[in-house]
Amino acid sequence: MTRALAARHGEREQKLLGRSTVAICGLGGLGSNVAVSLARAGVGTLILADFDKVELTNLNRQQYKISQIGRRKTDALEDNLYEIAPYVKLVTRDGRITADNAAELVRDADVVCEAFDRPEEKAMLVNAVLGAFPEKYLVAASGMAGLGDGNLIKARKITKRFILCGDETSDISDGTGIYASRVALCAASQAHAILRILTGSINN
Amino acid sequence: MVKINGRDRDVSGATLAEYLKTAGYDPVRIAVERNDEIVPKEDYGKITLMDGDIVEVVSFVGGG
Numbered sequence: 526m527t528r529a530l531a532a533r534h535g536e537r538e539q540k541l542l543g544r545s546t547v548a549i550c551g552l553g554g555l556g557s558n559v560a561v562s563l564a565r566a567g568v569g570t571l572i573l574a575d576f577d578k579v580e581l582t583n584l585n586r587q588q589y590k591i592s593q594i595g596r597r598k599t600d601a602l603e604d605n606l607y608e609i610a611p612y613v614k615l616v617t618r619d620g621r622i623t624a625d626n627a628a629e630l631v632r633d634a635d636v637v638c639e640a641f642d643r644p645e646e647k648a649m650l651v652n653a654v655l656g657a658f659p660e661k662y663l664v665a666a667s668g669m670a671g672l673g674d675g676n677l678i679k680a681r682k683i684t685k686r687f688i689l690c691g692d693e694t695s696d697i698s699d700g701t702g703i704y705a706s707r708v709a710l711c712a713a714s715q716a717h718a719i720l721r722i723l724t725g726s727i728n729n
Numbered sequence: 730m731v732k733i734n735g736r737d738r739d740v741s742g743a744t745l746a747e748y749l750k751t752a753g754y755d756p757v758r759i760a761v762e763r764n765d766e767i768v769p770k771e772d773y774g775k776i777t778l779m780d781g782d783i784v785e786v787v788s789f790v791g792g793g
Contacts, residue, residue: 551793553793554792554793555793556793640793641793642791642792642793643791644758644788644789644790644791645757645758645789647758647789647793648757648758648759648760648789651760651767651787651789652760652767652769652770655760655762655767656767656769659766659767665787665789666793667787667788667789667790668790668792669792669793670790670791670792683762683785683787684762684765684785685765687760687762687767689787691790693787693788693790694790695790695792696790696791696792697790697791697792698791703792708792708793711793
């Protein structure tokens with residue numbers, strides 16, 4: 526597997542990715558897609574955190590299957606990732622992430638991926654993580670709902686270590702719906718930013 | 730001038746909390762970086778904005 530990945534990525538990049546740990550907070554439309562991309566890329570360890578179970582309405586954008594409805598997202602995603610990339614170490618954390626437990630959850634991560642859906646929780650996580658670990662990289666997301674122009678989904682450097690992906694405007698509460706394609710654009714933007722950070726490409 | 734989200738604002742002397750209120754931000758949906766450091770929510774009222782400060786206010790929207 527390592528040789529296959531190195532053939533696609535280069536040995537130097539593969540070594541860097543294989544040594545890395547990424548915490549994915551939220552395993553919904555963003556988090557499940559980010560997890561698949563990072564697992565395929567051969568990131569060494571993924572910390573997967575969510576409290577929720579798979580529901581039918583998730584399937585329009587989240588990386589789960591009909592047969593997994595009712596299962597915990599941590600369990601279901603672990604199974605799905607194992608079938609894609611069995612050598613990625615998966616650490617699952619079932620339960621709500623709060624301002625009190627966020628720091629401990631992400632302590633071992635090189636990069637933290639914010640993948641919640643509610644704006645209050647997004648703000649909570651960003652403040653908690655950057656407050657506790659100013660040296661960690663954080664890739665957050667805001668604005669991916671609706672059928673607006675996909676070209677508006679961007680990765681913006683807020684500061685050297687805080688990157689925000691999305692169009693920063695389109696709110697799910699606008700009532701314009703939420704689609705797999707646009708959510709995937711945002712999740713891919715996050716996953717790509719994370720790979721660029723881990724391989725040292727982000728400052729090029 | 731204080732640079733806020735890339736634009737110069739004439740708000741030096743105001744606290745961060747005062748600025749955020751006049752600008753209409755919802756404090757539970759935002760994260761604020763000032764000169765490359767995250768500002769804890771409990772400090773919004775204690776920080777006085779100064780000339781040359783570079784501030785980024787990220788206001789989150791829902792979906793994910």
